[in-house]
Amino acid sequence: MWLYEKKLQVPVRVTSPDPRMAKYVITQYGGPEGELSASLRYLNMRYTMPTGKAKGVLPICT
16 A cells, blocks of 8 residues: 655745746646546546456556
8 A cells, every 4th residue: 555645855935926837737737738638538538448458458547
């Protein structure tokens, strides 16, 4: 079993908000080529595969 510890690799100190960078980060998560879109595509493929062997190759999203 894995033990997850939420730590940053280096200490971070935010001095002022950066709206441009925030927009970029949100685009990477929820944009058309972002992480959310990719995970939803994998999830859709996982449950629409015709054979059990094909489903076995896509356990990435479960």
